[in-house]
Amino acid sequence: MIDLYYAPTGNGYRACIILREAELEFRPHRIHFTAKPEELFKLNPSGTIPVIRDSEGLDGRPLVLSQSGAILEYVALKTGRFWPADxxxxxxxxxxxxxxxxxxxxxxxxxxxxxxxxxxxxxxxxxxxxxxxxxxxxxxxxxxxxxxxxxxxxxxxxxxxxxxxxxxxxxxxxxxxxxxxxxxxxxxxxxxxxxxxxxxx
Ligand SMILES: N[C@@H](CCC(=O)N[C@@H](CS)C(=O)NCC(=O)O)C(=O)O
CATH class of the missing domain: 1.20.1050.10 (Glutathione S-transferase Yfyf (Class Pi); Chain A, domain 2)
Known part of the structure; x- marks a missing residue:
């Protein structure tokens, strides 16, 4: 299962879109910048969104990832989609x-x-x-x-x-x-x- 920490911002939407496009199941956690939970800093020391925690990762081990670009690449790697074969x-x-x-x-x-x-x-x-x-x-x-x-x-x-x-x-x-x-x-x-x-x- 993937947990997504997000807010409706440009960077946040990248993660929301790729997870929906890839039809991956995920639990959304809406972050409010004025009241960030301590959990967010444990996952990402900079306290920014988006962040995902995938209980299975790519090799069966849990994985935590921030940076919207890295999350896009990760989902493409995980699903083999949105990454042209040519x-x-x-x-x-x-x-x-x-x-x-x-x-x-x-x-x-x-x-x-x-x-x-x-x-x-x-x-x-x-x-x-x-x-x-x-x-x-x-x-x-x-x-x-x-x-x-x-x-x-x-x-x-x-x-x-x-x-x-x-x-x-x-x-x-x-x-x-x-x-x-x-x-x-x-x-x-x-x-x-x-x-x-x-x-x-
Ligand atoms: N380069 C990062 C930027 C992350 C970022 O700056 N996120 C903003 C929202 S768009 C954030 O969490 N801001 C809250 C804050 O800085 O307190 C990415 O692409 O994910």
Whole structure:
């Protein structure tokens, strides 16, 4: 049995979505950041979500894992799904998985923090990060031209990107939208596993 510690945030949704998509049975534990249980710090010293505890792991031994990207890879390994068999597509999935986590999500966080969390706010810095984020999303938009998914078939790259894009729909719309990314969003949103993962509150 898998225990999932989550909250409805971009990183949290990645874990919710992949577990629903893979149709794995799991027990959800909703974490409230203002009242984190001691148990969370025992599982993940940084006290961040998502975290999973799988009583069986990959080799029958219990396993605890944090980092939304690692959880996506773990579920793909465990189930043999969302990880293209074709090696060219697999390499492409890895590239876009890395792009989603280290470029899109990182610039999305920087944009959000420059607006809400930094000690000294600056409109110029916020616009800088917004433009950086748009450039990273623009790369995804171009990749999706003529493709249903980032690596042709649905993969962990799409599940890594989706929650980050959903949180920045306003930015995309303010800048005139991105046709191929929007088409992909509709396709992803129509997947029952994605919808079920995003419905976790
Ligand atoms: N790189 C980590 C980031 C984890 C993270 O920062 N999670 C946030 C929610 S999106 C969190 O738990 N924040 C609570 C806190 O920092 O107190 C991942 O991808 O899982």
């Amino acid at each position: 090696l060219g597509r697999r390499a492409m999935a890895l590239q876009w998985f890395a792009h989603a986590l280290s470029d899109v999500s990182a610039s999305s966080s920087a944009f959000h923090m420059s607006q809400n969390d930094v000690p000294e706010r600056s409109e110029a810095n916020t616009r800088f990060w917004e433009q950086w984020l748009l450039n990273m999303l623009g790369a995804c938009d171009r990749q999706l031209e003529g493709r249903d998914y980032l690596a042709e078939e649905v993969s962990l790259a799409d599940f890594a990107l989706y929650p980050a894009v959903m949180r920045r729909l306003g930015v995309i719309e303010r800048h005139g939208g991105m046709v191929h990314l929007n088409r992909w969003l509709e396709r992803m949103s129509a997947r029952p596993g994605v919808a079920a993962g995003m419905a976790m509150k």
